[in-house]
Amino acid sequence: MLENRLDIRNYMKKLHKLANPGKFYRLSEKILPWSNLLAISLCALGLYLGLFIAPPDYQQGESVRIIYVHVPAATLASFVYAIMAVASAISFIWKNPLGNFIAKSAAPIGAVFTIIAIITGALWGKPTWGTWWIWDARLTSVLILFFLYLGYIAIWQVFEDQNKAAKAAAIIAIVGAINLPIIRFSVDWWNTLHQGASIIRLDGPSIHQDILIPLIFMWLGFLSYLISLLIIRIQSEITLQKIRAIQILISEQK
Amino acid sequence: MFKIFLSIVKRDLKLSYKQGNTSLNIVIYFFLSVSLFPLGVGPETELLSKIGPGIVWVSALFSSVLSLDKIFQADFEDGSLEIFNLTAIPLEFLVLAKALAYWLTSGLLLVILCPIFGLILSMSSKSILYLTITMLLGTPTLILVGSIGASLTVGLKRGSMLISLLILPLYIPILIFGVSAIDASINDVSAKPQLLLLGSLLCFSLVLSPIASAAGLRINME
Amino acid sequence: MKNHENSIILENVSCARGNRTVINNVSLKITSGKNFIIKGQNGSGKSTFLRMLAGFQKNVNGKILFNGESIFTNQQEYQNNIFYLSENNPIKNTFSCYENLFFWAEIEGMENNIQEALKFQKLENLKNLPAKFLSMGQKRRLNLSRLAITQKKIWLLDEPVNGLDEESILRLCELIKKHLANKGIVVIATHVDLNLETDTFYL
Numbered sequence: 084m085l086e087n088r089l090d091i092r093n094y095m096k097k098l099h100k101l102a103n104p105g106k107f108y109r110l111s112e113k114i115l116p117w118s119n120l121l122a123i124s125l126c127a128l129g130l131y132l133g134l135f136i137a138p139p140d141y142q143q144g145e146s147v148r149i150i151y152v153h154v155p156a157a158t159l160a161s162f163v164y165a166i167m168a169v170a171s172a173i174s175f176i177w178k179n180p181l182g183n184f185i186a187k188s189a190a191p192i193g194a195v196f197t198i199i200a201i202i203t204g205a206l207w208g209k210p211t212w213g214t215w216w217i218w219d220a221r222l223t224s225v226l227i228l229f230f231l232y233l234g235y236i237a238i239w240q241v242f243e244d245q246n247k248a249a250k251a252a253a254i255i256a257i258v259g260a261i262n263l264p265i266i267r268f269s270v271d272w273w274n275t276l277h278q279g280a281s282i283i284r285l286d287g288p289s290i291h292q293d294i295l296i297p298l299i300f301m302w303l304g305f306l307s308y309l310i311s312l313l314i315i316r317i318q319s320e321i322t323l324q325k326i327r328a329i330q331i332l333i334s335e336q337k
Numbered sequence: 338m339f340k341i342f343l344s345i346v347k348r349d350l351k352l353s354y355k356q357g358n359t360s361l362n363i364v365i366y367f368f369l370s371v372s373l374f375p376l377g378v379g380p381e382t383e384l385l386s387k388i389g390p391g392i393v394w395v396s397a398l399f400s401s402v403l404s405l406d407k408i409f410q411a412d413f414e415d416g417s418l419e420i421f422n423l424t425a426i427p428l429e430f431l432v433l434a435k436a437l438a439y440w441l442t443s444g445l446l447l448v449i450l451c452p453i454f455g456l457i458l459s460m461s462s463k464s465i466l467y468l469t470i471t472m473l474l475g476t477p478t479l480i481l482v483g484s485i486g487a488s489l490t491v492g493l494k495r496g497s498m499l500i501s502l503l504i505l506p507l508y509i510p511i512l513i514f515g516v517s518a519i520d521a522s523i524n525d526v527s528a529k530p531q532l533l534l535l536g537s538l539l540c541f542s543l544v545l546s547p548i549a550s551a552a553g554l555r556i557n558m559e
Numbered sequence: 560m561k562n563h564e565n566s567i568i569l570e571n572v573s574c575a576r577g578n579r580t581v582i583n584n585v586s587l588k589i590t591s592g593k594n595f596i597i598k599g600q601n602g603s604g605k606s607t608f609l610r611m612l613a614g615f616q617k618n619v620n621g622k623i624l625f626n627g628e629s630i631f632t633n634q635q636e637y638q639n640n641i642f643y644l645s646e647n648n649p650i651k652n653t654f655s656c657y658e659n660l661f662f663w664a665e666i667e668g669m670e671n672n673i674q675e676a677l678k679f680q681k682l683e684n685l686k687n688l689p690a691k692f693l694s695m696g697q698k699r700r701l702n703l704s705r706l707a708i709t710q711k712k713i714w715l716l717d718e719p720v721n722g723l724d725e726e727s728i729l730r731l732c733e734l735i736k737k738h739l740a741n742k743g744i745v746v747i748a749t750h751v752d753l754n755l756e757t758d759t760f761y762l
Contacts, residue, residue, distance in 0.1 A: 227506050227509060230502070230505070230506040231506050233502060234499075234502045234503040234506065237499055237502055237503075238489065238499065238503065241490075241493055241495065241496070241499055242493070246618075247492075247556050247557070247559065250552075250556045251489045251553065251556055254485070254489060254549055254552055254553055254556075255489065255503060257549075258485055258507070258549050259506075259507070261545065262506075262507050262510075265510045265538070266506070266507075266509050266510055268510070269509060269510035269513040269514060270509070270513070272513060272514075272517065273513040273517060331579060340665075340668070341665075341666045344662065344665040344666055345666070348662045351654075351658075352651055352653065352654070355653035355654070356653055411651075412649075414647070415647050415648065415649045415650065415651075416645040416646075416647035416648070416649045417649040419613075419615065419643060419645060419649075420643065420649055420663070420666075421666070422615070422638065423613065423638045423639065423641045423642070423643055423711075424639070424666050424667065425635075425639055426666070427635065558615055559615060559616060559617050
């Protein structure tokens, strides 16, 4: 008992039993080329239709074309947070490390989508509203979402023990997910108080079909891209875990 | 169990009375940050009375988040938390007890001092009244929500910056409802919905944040 | 297995801290009435072993049974049996010795025994002194005084005699003997030899 022996095979078996990353690995290897292909072709098609075929908006002119990037990024930004929260909840309740890998890998992607949404929103706002930033309810919510992502990413950074970091991050993701609807609601409330309904909105059914179809292509393209990125990041996360386990084994055998 | 709850509250009150400076620091910080705003935006009474509620509320947010990382720290470091964990009281109730004691020594002071800040910022007596009511409803929620961040960062050396990043976004609804209740009262509109929302946020966090905080403490005690 | 009343049984227990396996496949029995001492080098997992018995460790494989039942099935109830003395002294510097003891007594509902506890480690004269004026050894003694108050069955003591003078150690041993005579369980992690009849386990 004086020396601690950690059998790498045992460790791997444990990891395997809990999360089955090996199975995930094989499955993801099959999905990856397809999602890559879909991402490229759908985005290319969507961009072509959106930039060259679809007509300019009668009010906003050519600048409306920014929605082909802005809307997919903004919707997926929230979607990724939902993925993160669900994965965290699963891993927290059933102690499944794969959920942690998914949540950890998803967070930076979601943060980048929020940045894209904010920047394109600002670029769009300048010609439409005459100002780079407007405290519109949606923009504000997206900004807050960005802060939530930052908090989540930060908590992974500060813990030295990755097991603790995973649990703490899971709690933050779940708390954030519970709070997000409340925050959205409060921001909407605040916005209607201060702004009135003067902002032009592209709400659901009023979008013209010529705009909607490329938008859907773009959205699906973004989604495929998200899947590809997520798979690559989770794979590298699993590899990283294996490397860590091997390092510990080596250091203890010395 | 209720007896243990009370003795924890009593001990924390006594501790903060003996140490004194922590709650005094919060009040001074609060006071200072409220008085900095007129220097920043100019002394016009009309402007100040308009943005006064926002100033007080934002200052309350910052002062609570800055001091909150201490709420579990001492008990964590000297091992008291482990002993609490071995008593008949669940960790969730311990969190509640500590949050209550903490509120009594910091939040309540801020609420009592609210009228003075209102006067400094030349707010009307009616909006001062509503400021006090919203603070009374809001400060416990601030502490309860903040305790989640405090519990997660309790074992960390550089936790206090992180806690702001984690918790401030979650404070937004409280800020919005708190300030808009006062705005409503200024505009002679009923502030009832905002107050009810603040109350429901309090109830909500009263139930959920002890659970989350206890989970956070368990992680760090492992 | 006969007579698992009042005993802690470990079956093939492993425990990891972080990614490191600290305790590897341990099986043993801790019986009441007999002192149990864990010995080992620094970092060999003595503290983790005690923390595991206290139910603080999460990554535990194998079985830990108390009175024939896994300690994790009814953890809150099990933990209520435990007196855990960690390496730290849970003492508030601004409180006097009496106030510190009083609080710990209060959460166990044993406020009447405080005088006895003060007497146990000869702290009567320091009763009203704020704990910040105590030396390290005195603080340890104040912390140990909690033992004279507690009614708990299982004592887990992590390096209890560090920094203690011989007289204090003797008084501690007396108290442990008394507890053992009352069918209590005592587990001590230490590298100092105590004058007690013991089962020793080397980590």
